[in-house]
Every structure is written in C-alpha cells, then in structure tokens.
Amino acid sequence: MASCVGVLSWSNSPLFVRSSDSERQLADQYALHTSLDVIEEKTSSSLTLHAVANKKVIEQQTRELYLGVLFATEKQKVFGYVTNTRIKFIIIVDASNVGLRDNEIRQMFRKLHTAYTQLLSNPFYTPGEPIESQKFGQIVQGLMART
Amino acid sequence: MELSLPACLTGTPQGLVSLVGLRDYPQIMEHFRAENRSLDRVPLHFMPEDKLEWPQLKAKRSNYEWFIPKGILKRNWMTKHLWQIPSVVVIFMELDWSGPNFLEKKAECASRVQSVRSTLAGRATKLAVVLIQNAAANPVDEGVATEKAASVCSECELSARSLFVLPVKDDNLSGYILRLETAFYELSQNYYHQEIRGIKAHRDHLNKTTHLYLFVRHQFKAGFLNELKRDFHAAYKHYGQAYSLLMEVRATDTNIMEVKTVAGFISYKICKLGFRLNLPRDAISQFRKHMDIFQQKVGMEALVFEHKGWQSKQSEYFADVFKEAIMNGLPAIQTQHPGLYYQQAAQFAIGRREVAEELCSNLAAYPQPDPLASKDSLEFYGQRPWRPGKVALEAPDMDIENTGIQALLHHEKEQVQHSEIIIALLEKSIEQFSVYKSPRSQSHLRVTMAEELKSAQRYKESLDLLHEVMNHYRAEGWRPLLDAVLSLAVKCAFLLADVSEYVRLSLDLASVESAVGEDEKARIMQNVANILEENHPKVPAAEPGLTSKAERAAVGEATRKWAERLAKAGELDPIVVDLGQNPSAIQCKTLFVSSSCKADERVTFEVFVLNGGPAPLPLSKVDVITSNSNYKLNWSGFELVEPKRTFEKRFSFLPQEEDVNRSVQVKKVNMTIGHPVNSLQVVLSCAKSVKVKKENPFLANFIIPPKPKVVMPLSGDEVDGANFAIDLIEEVSTVHIKQRDPLVSMKLDYTSPVMVGEWFQIKILLHNHEVDSKAQGLEVFAALVEAHDPLIADTTRLTFDPKANDQEDLKTPSTDDKTFQDPLIKRLGDLNVDGQDSISLYVKASTTGFRGVTITTKYSVSVGDPLANCQSQISETLKLETIEPFQLDYSIQSIRMNTIKKVFTDETFLLCPQVKSITHHGIAILDSNVDIRPPMQLFNPTPSQLSQTNLYHHSIGQELYPLIVRRENLLSGLDVQELVVGKYTLKWCREGNEAQPHLASTTSFELPTVPVHLSSIFVSCDHPAFGRARSPFTLTYNLFNRTEKVQEYTLTIETSEAFMMSGNKQLSLKVFPMRTHSLSYILYPLVAGDNVTLPTLRLSSARVAQVQDANEVLDRLLPKTIVILPKTRVEEGSKAVDGVDSGEAFFDHVDVVSVKNGPFVMGAKLKAAS
Known part of the structure; x- marks a missing residue:
C-alpha cells in the first residue's frame, strides 16, 4: 500500500528508510528529504524551546501529530506524522492508489508510532541511532504489503 | 512544430481604435500613444490610420451544409482582431462652428465619412467624428452650435452620439481627450458585443458531427472578443466551453498536435483569467486537469519528445502565469507555488531530452525537399507543415509523413538546446523555492x-x-x-x-x-x-x-x-587535497596519550594513518600542525602502508612555557602520499577540531549508552588487533598543559578567628624541597577572594607590612580574573635547596563575617635536559572567620554606686564602662580612656584603670569615671536635656603581641546619651569613714539651695535602731537661695557591722513637687549605711587603736578583693565624691 516508509530523527537524519521498489530508493530518499521542508514549516509554529534554569524544558502546545499530505506529485503522495519528541514518520503512497482514504493513512501512522514506541522500550536500542530492529522492519513491511 | 505560445495569445487583448486624419495634429496623437498612456486609462489600443486600408470582409457563408473545416484556429485571426480590424474608426476633421466656409467644410467632412464607410465595406465597425476646433473658446450661442451639429450629423449620416468636438486651443486638452477615450471605449464595447452576437448566430447552422472544430473555434473567438470587450467573466466562460468542446474532438495521430496546441492555448487563457478573476484554485485545478487529460495522449511514437516538450512548455507557461498572479498580490504557500511548476517543467524537459537522445541517435540525411519549408505560412495552428489542412479522418501518406518526422528529428537534434532549457527552468524553480523557504x-x-x-x-x-x-x-x-x-x-x-x-x-x-x-x-x-x-x-x-x-x-x-x-607529475609541486573534517578512506587519527600533562613532562601523542584502499599506500611524510606553531612535529621517510593496515607514529615534545595552563590542540595533520621520485605527490590535509554535537532536549530523559563503534571490516587472517583498533580509537586532539608540581612546601601558621580591628597575622613558612635546583625568584602573592564584592573589599585590608603602610594606601587586591592582576606581591629572592624562609601576612577586617584569602607562592626552577626554566606555584585559600573581640556594656551610677537613669547638674555621677571579652584568645588591654564631650566633663583627671590588664574568655573589665555637668556650662535652660557622654576607646592587642606596638589596635565605642536635669537642692552629708560601736560621732547634713528662691521645708528624722542620736528630730527650716543650711547630729552606734543603717532624713514641704524632688535627692545622695567597727580591741587589747589604723586595715581588706588578672577588677582607687 505504501511505497516507502521513512522514520527520521529529531535532527532530521534518517533512522529508517524502506522502499517497496529498490530501484526507486534514491528518488524516495530525495522525496523524504524534501518533505522535511514542509514538515518544518508546519511544525515550526507549534513548538518552542525555552531554557529554564539551564535545563531545556519543552513547552508543547497541543498539536495534531498527523500532518496530512505534505506534498503530492503526479506519481506519488507524501504523508507526514510528527511525534511529540519530533520523530518524523513519512509514508509515500503511489498516486495511482486513489482508493486510499485519509483514515487508513492515519491508521498506518498509528501502527508505526506504536511500533516505534515498542522499539524505544527495548533497552538495547539507543534513541537517535539507525533502526535495525527486525520486528520494526516486519511491521513496516506489513504496511507496505497490505492492499 | 511550435510549442511556444504566440505573442498575440499571451498578451492582454485591448480593443483597437483607428484614428484618421491626425497627421497634422501630432500633439493630439501624442496623447493617444500607448507609451504615454498610464494604466488607469481606458484599456484601448489607438492606431493612427491614414491609408484607410482594412482587411477585406470575407463573404459570409449562408449555408454550412457541405463545409468541412480544415483546422481549428486560424493563425491570422487573433492578429487580425488585435492589430488590423478596428472596433472604432475616429475621423478627425477641422471644423469651426463660426468658420468662414462652414458649409464647404461640412461637405468635405461628409465625403470623408462616406469614403471611410465604403472602405469598411459592411463591417460593423463604429464610426465617430471629432471636430477639431481652432477657435479658442468662442462664445457662440448654444442654440446655433446645436443646430449646426445636427446639420453635420445628418450630412454624415451619423448619430449625434458619435459626433464630438475637441477645442485644440483649450488648456485642458488632456481632459477632453480622456473624455473622448471613454466615449470611444463605449463604442468599442458595442462593436465587440455585436461581433460576439454575430459569431453566436452561426451556431444554428452547424452540427456537431462535422463542425466540431467550428464549435471550438467560435467559442474561442467569443472568449477572445469578450476579452477585447473587457468582459472577463464571459470570456472565462466561453474559453471553458471551448475547452470542453475540444475535449470531444477525437484525437488521432494526424490531428493530435493540433488538438494539443489549441488545448494549450485555451487552457492558458483559462488559467490566466482564473488568476485574474481571483479564482486561483480553479486555475490550478484547470491546469491539473489539463495535464492529466493529455498525459496519455502522446501522439506518434516517433515524436514522443514533442509531447514531453509540450508538457514542459505547458508547465512553464502555467508557472509564468502563476508567478505573474503572485506579483499582482496573490498569496502563495510552500506547497503551492510557481517553483513546483517550473520543477515539473524541468522534469518534462529532462524526459524530453532523454527521449530525444534515444530517437535521434541514428538519423538519415535531411530529407529533400524540406517538408518543414512552409511551417511559418500555415493557415491553422498546430498543423503539420507537410500536410496542411488535412482533416483527421483522412489517412496520411506514410512516405510524406516519414520525411516530415525525419525533418522534425533533425530539428530536435540540431536546433534544440535541451540542457540550456532545463537549466533555465531549474534556475527559475530554485529561485521560487528559496522564496518559499x-x-x-x-x-x-x-x-x-x-x-x-x-x-x-x-x-x-x-x-x-x-x-x-x-x-x-x-x-x-x-x-x-x-x-x-x-x-x-x-x-x-x-x-x-x-x-x-x-x-x-x-x-x-x-x-x-x-x-x-x-x-x-x-x-x-x-x-x-x-x-x-x-x-x-x-x-x-x-x-x-x-x-x-x-x-x-x-x-x-x-x-x-x-x-x-x-x-609531468614528477616536476609538479605536491597537490594539496583539503579533506577538512570529512570522513575519508585514508583515515588519520591523533591521540594524546593523556589529556593533560605537567609542564616539565614530555607530551606524547600518536598519529594513526589507516589505508582503507586495496593497494599499498606510499606514505612519505606526516606533518602535524598544532595551535602553537613552535612545535615542529613531523616525520618524513618512506613507508608503504599495506591495504587495511595502520601506520603509527609517536611524537613527543616538551611543552613551552607560554602553553602552561593552556591547551595545545592539533589543528591539522598533513600526510604526504606518493612515491618520492618521479611520481605524483599528494598532500592530504586533515583538519582536527572539537566537534560540537547538537544536543537533543528530548533525549535528556534517556540514559544513552556509549555509541558502538563502526569497525571497518578488514581483510582475512592477517588482521591483528592493532589494525582493528583504529576505529575504536577515540580521538584526543587536545592536551591541557598543567603546572609542574611544586616541591617547595608552604605552611601557613595562624590562630583563627580574626578579631575585628586587629592586624591578624598569618605566618607563611616556605621550605625548599627541590632536589636539583634552588628555587629562583620566589614570590608570594596574596589576594582577597571575592574582592569584587564591596562589602568584603571595603572592609578588609591585606598587607605584608603593617608598620610601613598607611592604612588608606592599602590596595584591595582581587583574585577575580585568574591572572592575579593586582595581588600583593612580596619578592623573596632565591631559596637554596633545603632552605627555609618565612614571612607574615596581615589581615585586618572592620566587620564580622568570613574573609577568603588566597596565598600563592610562585617560583621557577631549572629542570630537564636541556635545562629549561619551569614555573611552579603553590596556592592555598584560607577561609577566616572574623568575630568581635569584646562586648561593651556601661552604666551610669550615682556616687552612692546605685544605678541611675538620669543625672543632675552640679552633681557628680559615675560612668561605668564594662568590657567583656568574647573571644577565646587572650586580649591585652594596653590603654583605655574616655573622651568626654562638653558640657560634660571629668570631675577630675582619671588614669585608665584597665591598662596592662589581660582579658580572657568571658572575663569582664570595669572602670569608673566620675563625671559632672556644671550648670553654667549648659547652653539651654531646659529642665531636662539629653546629653552625649562621649567616646570610650580601648587600645589592645592579642595576648603575646604586647611587645609589637605596631600590631596594637584601637577600638572605640560611642557612649550613650544621658538625660540631664537641673537640680534644685543639693544635700551632702559629712561623717567619718567609719564609726566605732559605743563611741559617738558627728553627722552633719548640708542642704544647699541651688535655686534663686527661698525653699521652705519641714524636716523629720526617722531614727534607726542601731543608733542613739541627739539633734533636731523635727524642724521647720528655710534655705535661702545659694545658701547652705547645715544640721548636725551626734550619733552613738549601738551595734557594729559593715552595713549599719543610718537614720533617714525626710523633708516635707507645702509644695508637693518640691517635696518629691528633695526626697529623691536625699535618696540619691545621702548614705544609707555606715561601717561600724566593734569595740573588741579596746576592751581586749592593751593598746588603743585609733581610727586611722583601723581604716587602713579596712582598706587592706578591700585590696585583697581586687586581685589582678582575676575575673573581676574592683575599682579600688575610687574616691568619695565629696
């Protein structure tokens, strides 16, 4: 269903990228990277950092995590989702996949978020490091395979 | 093949107005010229026309039954309507109402109008006549003018609304012209309206099967004419209809190009008008729809590039229109802006290039005759030059078709600069993206x-x-x-x-x-x-x-x-390759063995160079550049570093004196690779610096384990541990150079706490334990901690020499900036091996609290080989508590040693300061004195009673000073006034320092104020120092009237049981002003004792206030008891002891009490006041 799934760290570096088509991998990476422009624009207003007593405290306004369509081209649509800790999930869907509803995309993101939370609970995973978890990979594979 | 839109399409159409007969009036023509017309003028295009030539009107077709259109849009139609066929023809004529030959002129005018009308030959073009009037503002009768105008109208067969008058001589020419323009505009709109109706009239004769092209054409024409008419909403509607009609045309290989071309035109117009009418969403969705519809309609296989080119152009034009709309004030957002469409255009252009490269790879010779020769003279837009006017359904001639395609391929290959097009589009796109962040x-x-x-x-x-x-x-x-x-x-x-x-x-x-x-x-x-x-x-x-x-x-x-x-590699200078801090296959790591180093030790560090390539790496030089350029650290030689192996080199150097307390950092490592002779030499310059990592605030709550190292997989069995290690090496590229450890010892000797006001001594004992060298240039620095705080700095003094320094001159040094900018310095010179020296530092604090003092000793020694001067320093910070040494208490006593609250003039009283030591250290009081403020004065000069006394913890020293206030010294005559007693000063030092007078401190206390009353009566009592039992003595009371009035009293004596007495027991008496009245009694003591109660004198008077005063005075001044010695000796002894002897004995006894250094010191030298 999804043609590419990407997880990007808070500092915008890629943690996990998987494309259904290995030939499109580079193009997908470019798409993920450029979609960050839109994510930044959409989230910049809602998140402010304050330094209080030498400790960075995050003041978070309530914000919808799901950002909707980041951009759409003739060939594909790019959806975004940003967690409260600024981990970005990006799902790229083929434009030919017209039957896809917004709700289904939301559901995919929720699954991804849950998988990420579980991954984070693993003491052997260091936050901010590229994701190598097989379990996470399987879940992503599931998102891409589902019809 | 034309992909660009014609200029007549992209411009904004304006109605055309021809101006006839203005050749002689350039000043009027000037006003109509396009370049002189600002944007707020009516949107018309004016053209001077003198030849009176217009395109012929084609014969109207009355029947379309057998007519088959050859194409959709004629190439010349738009140009014709924009530039050739006027909507209004304006004839300018010179005609004055009051001119001499008016009738003649009128006839001329009519003939002119007639000739124009005949040239227009059936066109609906509007006619207008402007009469140019030279006679300036001629006050002609209104009626005559109207009449004449009507006659002109009828002569020329014009309606009155088409006749205008233009007074040339009037100053307000431009105003008249503006009004003329508005009138022309109205006429022009009427014309276009009529034309549109004419086009619509055709529709009835048409049917969709054969005349679909005409439907499209007519709708397009209607749209275009509406634009000329400035009715954009109608134009938008007509274009929209034209577009949907066009979509009904069956596109085949033959006509696909024509359909696409026309669709591009119409879509362009729709988008442009959409933006203009503030319907940006509609414009964008029209464009999307347009691109979607035609995405699959590629056309001929051999001409795919044409399709891509068309798509690219479409996107570019849309982006242009979008950009124009934004410049006119349309807000755009990051996800919807022209840059995206330029990008799309660029992508299509890239696709076009790719396809073109493929298709044009093997071309035959350019076909003859040129099938494209007629491409600029085609009748319809978007048709193939080699088969103009062919209708879609006819099967094309394949041979001609092929030559045409060949010609197009040649054109594509040779004429089109793909890269230039793409780069230009990308540049535009990048520009837009930068605008939208x-x-x-x-x-x-x-x-x-x-x-x-x-x-x-x-x-x-x-x-x-x-x-x-x-x-x-x-x-x-x-x-x-x-x-x-x-x-x-x-x-x-x-x-x-x-x-x-x-x-x-x-x-x-x-x-x-x-x-x-x-x-x-x-x-x-x-x-x-x-x-x-x-x-x-x-x-x-x-x-x-x-x-x-x-x-x-x-x-x-x-x-x-x-x-x-x-x-030429061997002759060239080495080529420098700046790797910066980027990762590289030839890795270089630097590692200081330890991250800090003592100044007298050698700093060692290692350089590792890893050859990550498959071939041996010829390494000929390693040059390390540090932050201090004085260290020359390089290696040259030659070594072939095997693949996946590491070259290691260890360097060491002795830190220089200027780097002490600083860091030495490796800035750069230059590795020269290449064989030394006849080969290319490359210098790899590898920068090192501390990388600042971005901190993730969200990770603050995680405990992050150290990062696992990326380890380069090294080949096979040859690998040994050392080579694996390079990736595990954590780079250490800076080393901190520390002071060498001092071998001179510094011992501080002092007895805390510090007492307020004293010169507190800190003894600094230095002992040189250096083995090889004497300590040279020994210097002791002392500085106050927190000297920036005025509460500390202003109340504390430091000195090495309390004798020489005037107190005010003392600096207040600080350790604020670590450079010891203004510390006290004492230079001690050199200290031999095992030598000792000592020095005292003195601290004085004027308030209580803690004081920090940093004492630093610096010296240099010559160590190492070769001998190098090496600085060493020892530093110690003391935290000293400062306390008050004593507490002062005081009391005022009457001469009978009773504490009193108020004193009276001319009556002696006692000031009794009492010093309590509250420090554990003994204090030696060197001197004490009171400084009495007039009008109070010492009754008689009294030496210090505490001098040479030592006070210990909680011991109290007390003194008495008799004071008196003389009435004549009082300035005011008030009954009661508060007077300041003065100051009490103690000169003291720590016990043991009495021999050093410069260490003595002086502490002053302000004494309190005392209420002084004017006294009215004074009583004294004369009696011997002691009585003896059963031996009578005389007691005389003296009453002294200090007022100017006679005082009358009734005196009574309350007898005491211890005495028998003789004298007046009750008496009325008068005391005259400033006179004394004496009363004598003889007392016979009955009992002995040291406190035998005397009879009490009482005074009473008719005046109540006086009585109270007088009795207070009696209580205060008269003794209540007396010492009566027993008569034992006389009875027992053979020798009579006279009073003086016994008195001495008595005082000897008292003396025993006042033992020095005891906790109490009795003022034994007290004298009776009177």
Whole structure:
C-alpha cells in the first residue's frame, strides 16, 4: 500500500528508510528529504524551546501529530506524522492508489508510532541511532504489503 | 512544430481604435500613444490610420451544409482582431462652428465619412467624428452650435452620439481627450458585443458531427472578443466551453498536435483569467486537469519528445502565469507555488531530452525537399507543415509523413538546446523555492541542475553547485543522498581532470561511513592508487555510467588531460587535497596519550594513518600542525602502508612555557602520499577540531549508552588487533598543559578567628624541597577572594607590612580574573635547596563575617635536559572567620554606686564602662580612656584603670569615671536635656603581641546619651569613714539651695535602731537661695557591722513637687549605711587603736578583693565624691 516508509530523527537524519521498489530508493530518499521542508514549516509554529534554569524544558502546545499530505506529485503522495519528541514518520503512497482514504493513512501512522514506541522500550536500542530492529522492519513491511 | 505560445495569445487583448486624419495634429496623437498612456486609462489600443486600408470582409457563408473545416484556429485571426480590424474608426476633421466656409467644410467632412464607410465595406465597425476646433473658446450661442451639429450629423449620416468636438486651443486638452477615450471605449464595447452576437448566430447552422472544430473555434473567438470587450467573466466562460468542446474532438495521430496546441492555448487563457478573476484554485485545478487529460495522449511514437516538450512548455507557461498572479498580490504557500511548476517543467524537459537522445541517435540525411519549408505560412495552428489542412479522418501518406518526422528529428537534434532549457527552468524553480523557504527542495533541484550541467559539459559549475549541497546533506546526516551526490561529483572531477578534487571526493566516497558497496569502494580506491603509482602514474579508470555518446567523447578528452597532467607529475609541486573534517578512506587519527600533562613532562601523542584502499599506500611524510606553531612535529621517510593496515607514529615534545595552563590542540595533520621520485605527490590535509554535537532536549530523559563503534571490516587472517583498533580509537586532539608540581612546601601558621580591628597575622613558612635546583625568584602573592564584592573589599585590608603602610594606601587586591592582576606581591629572592624562609601576612577586617584569602607562592626552577626554566606555584585559600573581640556594656551610677537613669547638674555621677571579652584568645588591654564631650566633663583627671590588664574568655573589665555637668556650662535652660557622654576607646592587642606596638589596635565605642536635669537642692552629708560601736560621732547634713528662691521645708528624722542620736528630730527650716543650711547630729552606734543603717532624713514641704524632688535627692545622695567597727580591741587589747589604723586595715581588706588578672577588677582607687 505504501511505497516507502521513512522514520527520521529529531535532527532530521534518517533512522529508517524502506522502499517497496529498490530501484526507486534514491528518488524516495530525495522525496523524504524534501518533505522535511514542509514538515518544518508546519511544525515550526507549534513548538518552542525555552531554557529554564539551564535545563531545556519543552513547552508543547497541543498539536495534531498527523500532518496530512505534505506534498503530492503526479506519481506519488507524501504523508507526514510528527511525534511529540519530533520523530518524523513519512509514508509515500503511489498516486495511482486513489482508493486510499485519509483514515487508513492515519491508521498506518498509528501502527508505526506504536511500533516505534515498542522499539524505544527495548533497552538495547539507543534513541537517535539507525533502526535495525527486525520486528520494526516486519511491521513496516506489513504496511507496505497490505492492499 | 511550435510549442511556444504566440505573442498575440499571451498578451492582454485591448480593443483597437483607428484614428484618421491626425497627421497634422501630432500633439493630439501624442496623447493617444500607448507609451504615454498610464494604466488607469481606458484599456484601448489607438492606431493612427491614414491609408484607410482594412482587411477585406470575407463573404459570409449562408449555408454550412457541405463545409468541412480544415483546422481549428486560424493563425491570422487573433492578429487580425488585435492589430488590423478596428472596433472604432475616429475621423478627425477641422471644423469651426463660426468658420468662414462652414458649409464647404461640412461637405468635405461628409465625403470623408462616406469614403471611410465604403472602405469598411459592411463591417460593423463604429464610426465617430471629432471636430477639431481652432477657435479658442468662442462664445457662440448654444442654440446655433446645436443646430449646426445636427446639420453635420445628418450630412454624415451619423448619430449625434458619435459626433464630438475637441477645442485644440483649450488648456485642458488632456481632459477632453480622456473624455473622448471613454466615449470611444463605449463604442468599442458595442462593436465587440455585436461581433460576439454575430459569431453566436452561426451556431444554428452547424452540427456537431462535422463542425466540431467550428464549435471550438467560435467559442474561442467569443472568449477572445469578450476579452477585447473587457468582459472577463464571459470570456472565462466561453474559453471553458471551448475547452470542453475540444475535449470531444477525437484525437488521432494526424490531428493530435493540433488538438494539443489549441488545448494549450485555451487552457492558458483559462488559467490566466482564473488568476485574474481571483479564482486561483480553479486555475490550478484547470491546469491539473489539463495535464492529466493529455498525459496519455502522446501522439506518434516517433515524436514522443514533442509531447514531453509540450508538457514542459505547458508547465512553464502555467508557472509564468502563476508567478505573474503572485506579483499582482496573490498569496502563495510552500506547497503551492510557481517553483513546483517550473520543477515539473524541468522534469518534462529532462524526459524530453532523454527521449530525444534515444530517437535521434541514428538519423538519415535531411530529407529533400524540406517538408518543414512552409511551417511559418500555415493557415491553422498546430498543423503539420507537410500536410496542411488535412482533416483527421483522412489517412496520411506514410512516405510524406516519414520525411516530415525525419525533418522534425533533425530539428530536435540540431536546433534544440535541451540542457540550456532545463537549466533555465531549474534556475527559475530554485529561485521560487528559496522564496518559499524550502532549503531541502532547493538542494534536490541543485543536484538535478548539477546533473544537467554535467551533461552540458559545464563540469566546473556543476562541481561548485554540488559542494553546497554536499555540506547540507552531510550536516543532516543523509549519507545515502550524500553518496549519490558524491559519485556525481567524482564524475565531474574526473571529467575536469581535477586531481585534488578527484582525490578528495574519492576518499570521501570510499570512507567507512559511506553506504556504497565494498566493491565500489575498492574500485574507487584503486583509481586513487593508480594516480599514485610509482614512476609512471596511471590515468584513473573512467567512472561508470558515462555511456552516452557525448559523455564518451568527454571521457576521451578527460583521459587525454589526465595523461598530460600525470606525465609531468614528477616536476609538479605536491597537490594539496583539503579533506577538512570529512570522513575519508585514508583515515588519520591523533591521540594524546593523556589529556593533560605537567609542564616539565614530555607530551606524547600518536598519529594513526589507516589505508582503507586495496593497494599499498606510499606514505612519505606526516606533518602535524598544532595551535602553537613552535612545535615542529613531523616525520618524513618512506613507508608503504599495506591495504587495511595502520601506520603509527609517536611524537613527543616538551611543552613551552607560554602553553602552561593552556591547551595545545592539533589543528591539522598533513600526510604526504606518493612515491618520492618521479611520481605524483599528494598532500592530504586533515583538519582536527572539537566537534560540537547538537544536543537533543528530548533525549535528556534517556540514559544513552556509549555509541558502538563502526569497525571497518578488514581483510582475512592477517588482521591483528592493532589494525582493528583504529576505529575504536577515540580521538584526543587536545592536551591541557598543567603546572609542574611544586616541591617547595608552604605552611601557613595562624590562630583563627580574626578579631575585628586587629592586624591578624598569618605566618607563611616556605621550605625548599627541590632536589636539583634552588628555587629562583620566589614570590608570594596574596589576594582577597571575592574582592569584587564591596562589602568584603571595603572592609578588609591585606598587607605584608603593617608598620610601613598607611592604612588608606592599602590596595584591595582581587583574585577575580585568574591572572592575579593586582595581588600583593612580596619578592623573596632565591631559596637554596633545603632552605627555609618565612614571612607574615596581615589581615585586618572592620566587620564580622568570613574573609577568603588566597596565598600563592610562585617560583621557577631549572629542570630537564636541556635545562629549561619551569614555573611552579603553590596556592592555598584560607577561609577566616572574623568575630568581635569584646562586648561593651556601661552604666551610669550615682556616687552612692546605685544605678541611675538620669543625672543632675552640679552633681557628680559615675560612668561605668564594662568590657567583656568574647573571644577565646587572650586580649591585652594596653590603654583605655574616655573622651568626654562638653558640657560634660571629668570631675577630675582619671588614669585608665584597665591598662596592662589581660582579658580572657568571658572575663569582664570595669572602670569608673566620675563625671559632672556644671550648670553654667549648659547652653539651654531646659529642665531636662539629653546629653552625649562621649567616646570610650580601648587600645589592645592579642595576648603575646604586647611587645609589637605596631600590631596594637584601637577600638572605640560611642557612649550613650544621658538625660540631664537641673537640680534644685543639693544635700551632702559629712561623717567619718567609719564609726566605732559605743563611741559617738558627728553627722552633719548640708542642704544647699541651688535655686534663686527661698525653699521652705519641714524636716523629720526617722531614727534607726542601731543608733542613739541627739539633734533636731523635727524642724521647720528655710534655705535661702545659694545658701547652705547645715544640721548636725551626734550619733552613738549601738551595734557594729559593715552595713549599719543610718537614720533617714525626710523633708516635707507645702509644695508637693518640691517635696518629691528633695526626697529623691536625699535618696540619691545621702548614705544609707555606715561601717561600724566593734569595740573588741579596746576592751581586749592593751593598746588603743585609733581610727586611722583601723581604716587602713579596712582598706587592706578591700585590696585583697581586687586581685589582678582575676575575673573581676574592683575599682579600688575610687574616691568619695565629696
């Protein structure tokens, strides 16, 4: 269903990228990277950092995590989702996949978020490091395979 | 093939008005010229017309039954209506109402109008006549003018509304012209309205099966004419209908080009009008729809590039229109702006180039005769020049078709500059993306542009563009993208034959961090190794993927350049490759063995160089550049570092004196690689600096384990532990140089706490334990901690010499800035081995609290081989508590030693200061005195009673000073006044320091105020110091009246049981002013004792206040008891003891009480006041 799934760290570096088509991998990476422009624009207003007593405290306004369509081209649509800790999930869907509803995309993101939370609970995973978890990979594979 | 839109389509149409007969009036024509008309004037285009030539009107077709349209839009139609057929023809004539030959002129005018009308031959063009009046503002009768105007109208067969008058001589010419314009505009709109109706009238004769083209044409015409009429809503509607009608046309290979061309025209108009009518969403969705519909309608296989080109152009035009709309105030957002469409256009253009390259690869000779010869003289838009006017359904002649296609391919190959088009589009796109804050999209576009520049053989520009992008991707950690960009850059560098860039980029691409495959890395490094080959460096193999014909040619050219460059390798200076801090396949790590080092030790550090390539690496020099350029750290020699092996070199140096307390940092490591003779030498310059990591605030709550190291997989069994280690080496590129450990010991000797006001002594004992050398230039520094705080600085003094320094001159040094800017310095000179020295530091504090004092001893020694001066320092900070040494208490007593609250004039009283030591250390009181403020005065000079007394913890010293206030010294005559007693001063020092007078401190206390009353009566009592039992003595009371009035009293004596007495027991008496009245009594003591109660004297008076005063005085001044000695001795003894002897005995007894150094000191020298 999804043609590419990407997880990007808070500092915008890629943690996990998987494309259904290995030939499109580079193009997908470019798409993920450029979609960050839109994510930044959409989230910049809602998140402010304050330094209080030498400790960075995050003041978070309530914000919808799901950002909707980041951009759409003739060939594909790019959806975004940003967690409260600024981990970005990006799902790229083929434009030919017209039957896809917004709700289904939301559901995919929720699954991804849950998988990420579980991954984070693993003491052997260091936050901010590229994701190598097989379990996470399987879940992503599931998102891409589902019809 | 035309992809560009014609100018007549892209411009905004304006109604055309022809002006006839203005040749002689250039000043009027000036006003109508387009360049003089501002935007707020009516949108008309004025053209001077003198020849009276207009296109012939075609014969109207009355029947369309057998008519088959040959195409959709005629090429000349728009131009005709824009520039040739006027909507209004205005005839200017010179005609004054009151002119001499009015009738003649009128006839001329009518004939002129007639000739114009006949030339227009049936067109609906409006006619208007403007009469130019030279007679300036002639006050002609209104009625005459109206009449004459009507006659002109009828003569010319014009309606009155088409006749205008223009007074040329009037100043307000431009105002008249503006009004004329408005009138013309109205006429023009009427004309176009009529035309539109004419077009609509055709519809009834048409049917959709055969005349679909005409339907489209008519709708388009209606739209266009509506634009001329300035009715944009109607135009928008008609264009929309035209578009949907066009979609009904069956597109075949024959007519697809025509349909697409016309669809492009109409869509362009719709989008433009959409933006103009503030319907941006509709405009965008129209464009989307348009692109979607035609995406699959490619047309002929052989001309796919044409389709791509068309798509690219469509996008570009849309972007242009969008951009124009934004300039007119439309707000755009990041996800919807012209840049996206330029980008799309660029993508189509790239697609076009790719297809074109494929299709145009093998071309036959250009066909003769030229099938494209007539391409500029076609009747319809979008038709093929070799078969004009062919209707879709007719089967084309394949031979002619093929020659036409061949000609188009030739044209595509030779005339079209694909790269230029693409680069221009990308530039526009990047510009737009930068406006809408999309740095990453820009980067992506830059990469695309760099690729394009590469294919345009502009490698240098491409490389420059990529550098920026690389930094961006690297900073955000997108290694896969970085690798893609790097490999593109390596290709450019190869084609440029730029050795330095080539090596740098190759090393980066082949580094451990890179995500490219191991085989690829080996290939890249083999190329680098080729360049470094001994004696005859080889040209690196061409990068893969350079396969197109043009690229193959470029590779050939590049190879030649490489060979040329490498042939001279031996003579050239080494090529410097600045690796910066980027990862590289030849890794270099520096490691200080320890992160800090003593000044007298050698600093050692190691340099590791890893050869990540498949070939041996010839390393000939390693040069380390540190932050202090005085260290010369280099190695030269020659070593072949085997693949996947590490070269290690250990350096060491003695830190220089200026680096003590600072860090030495490795800035750069320059590695020279290449064989020393006849080969290319490359200097790899590797920068080192402390990398600042971005901190993630969200990770603050995680405990992050240390990062697992990336370990380069090293080949096979030969690997030993050391070589594996390089990736595990945590770089240490700075070392902190510390002071050497001092061997001179410093001991501080002092007895805390500090007492307020004293010179507190700190003894500094120095002992040189240095083994080899005497301590030279020994200096002791003392400074106050927190000297920036005025509460501390202003109340504390430091000195080495309390004798010499005047108190005010003492500086207040600080340790604020660690440089000891203004510390007290004592230079002690040299100290021999095992020598000792001592010095005292004195601290004085004027308030209580803590004081910090830092004492530092610095010296230098000559150590090491060769002998080097080495600084050492010892530092110690003391925290000293300052306390008050004593508490002062005081009381005022009457001469009978009763504490009193108030004193009376001319009556002696006692000041009784009482000093309590509250420190554990003994205090020696050197002196004490009172400084009495007039009008109070000491009754008689009294020496200090506490001098030479030592006080210990909680001991109290007390003194008495008799004071008196003389009435004549009082300035005011008030009954009661508060008077200041004065100051009490103690001069003291610590016990044991009495011999050092300069250490003595002086402490002053302010004494309190005392209420002083004027006294009215004074009583004294004369009696012996003691009585003896059963031996009578005389007691005399003296009453002294201190007032100016006679005082009358009744006196009574209350007898005491201890005495028998004789004298007046009750008496009325008068005391005269300033006179004394004495009363004598003889007392006979009955009992002995040291406190035998005397009889009490009482005074009473008629005046109540006086009585109270007098009795207070009696209580205060008269003794209550007396000492009566027993008579034992006389009874027992043989010798009579007289009073004096006994008195001495008595005082001896008292003396015993006042033992010195005891806790109590009795004022034994007290004298009776009177």
